[in-house]
Amino acid sequence: MRLSNLFGSTLREIPAEAQMTSHQLLLRAGMIRQVATGIYAYLPLGWRVLHKIEDILRDEMNAVGGQEMRMPSAQPAELWQETGRYSEAGPVLASFRDRAQRELVLGITHEEVVTYLARREIHSYRQLPFVVYQIQTKFRDEPRSRGGLIRAREFTMKDAYSFHVDQADLDGYYPRMYRAYESSFRRCGVEAVAVEANPGLMGGAASHEFMALNDGGEDTLILCDQCGYAANAESAVTRREEKPGDSERPLEEVATPGTTTIEDVASFLGITPRQTLKAIFYVAEGKLAFVVIRGDLEVNETKLASLLKVSDLRLAEQQEVEEAGIVAGYASPIDQAGKVKVVADESVNWGSNFVAGANKAGYHLCNVNHPRDFEVDVLGDIAAVQDGDPCLRCGGRLQAARGIELGHIFKLGTRYSELMGATFLDKAGQTRPLVMGCYGIGIGRLMAAVVEQCHDDHGIVWPLSVAPYHFHLIVLGDEAKIVDTAESLYHSLQSKGCEILYDDRNESAGVKFNDADLIGIPFRLTVGSRSLRAGGVEIKRRDAEEDEIVSLQGLEEKVPALVSRST
């Protein structure tokens, strides 16, 4: 490809809209352009990168038995009503009506469609197991997109679905996919860590997310560097400290004027937040919940939602709290039984003689003890794991880190097949639901993650495996000898199957070098009067400081070895 003819140009300045490094560099290098919020066009260079990644994923999916196919992005709303996700998904599921007024949705994922297809095609255990996958465009009308390709509304996803006769077969297959994911990210040049995750809207028993460690990432991870425990903070657990408290003392009311936060109360009374109980109010599927947790801990809303078995959970408005007769800032779990649902974190049992609200403005109660003084309707682990907490497995120190979710794999089980009636006859002639797994990778996001991890001050440093081209050929000067050499090198390398971007523009050396650094192709070849005098072509790796001169002949002999490392 001649740079003089390439559609899409580099930008000298950082577009004002871009905050994240990958977003800035992908825009500046002429890889992507935004068309609307969270909706991007891939320009030719970026499209080539996307293709390289797709091909790696295809290779990995094929290796674990995947069959590539393609499902539609426009899907009948009825399929989503069958599983209940039509309403569960909410506004992220964009929909429109066709000319016959039939409602269609834009697929945010494809469990419904693939299960619909399996229901039609699969009748016997003899057809199982099988794995299908596709590389396809999803549209999720996100409440907020951000970071360029990190969180887009329209994006390319590789989604795979496996179907099994029973859970044991799924359990046997799942680790193969897990390893294929590890391999996929490694081959793309991204360091990713697998963490235990919360299945969320997808449902199912187990899931793992593959996260690229990144300070700008959207998820918080909890990692143990001693035993390797790794989990999304949403579902992370920590070792409980079930230390017995002091002997229980009688309840005592104390005046604590103007102290509505845990910090205020603790410093007013000269105690630590650990000796207090705090109250937080949620509305879970329309009903107020009084949540109690030790004052030094935070509520993990994902854990709370799954403990309460609700999908809709939000913090209560002050007005809703007051209407329930609760005094905000001085709320007490005592005497709430029967009035409002009381949910407590296990930490209410990890100590004694706590300070809690008196449910009276300006007063707190000392020596509050569970269960002596208050009852709870639901007790469980709803505490957020914090940096420095002890690891559940080994007692080591857990560390919090930020990450970008690149992929997510799920053991779905029979959730979709049961709801949609996707069954088969087993050996004994029994009708049974298909057991499913699903496995997704956000490809654009993966591309952005590569850039997040592979760049320097000058631009992108593509790993060879996903680089848009292998060689970036620069010609300096317009003397016939120089141009002829560059041209013939361009043609001969191409004829050897090399992917080469040829900067044949009439630009100064500085402009060409800077663009080459920005675009980030692994090998830079320079032909100029200086290189010819030195005996040939200058070759420089994008990730190295030094360059070397090789003869034209020598270069052509060297090329196959350079490129063969691309996977």
Next chain:
RNA sequence: CGGGGCGUAGCGCAGCCAGGUAGCGCACUUGUAUGGGGUACAAGUGGUCGGAGGUUCAAAUCCUCUCGCCCCGACCA
């Protein structure tokens, strides 16, 4: 959906407070020189100032509404 910010040439911005016929840098076009890290000089092209309405003799500037974009939060398959 809540909070904050921004829309002026392809990109980055000034001008707005104190209304008076729109500017800078880069990019782009042409020419000359230059030719190994964003080269120099010269001459040019390009904007109904996001949109609509209002105030005014006069609106990029003041007022109202609206659309778009970014960031934080809520949300997140």
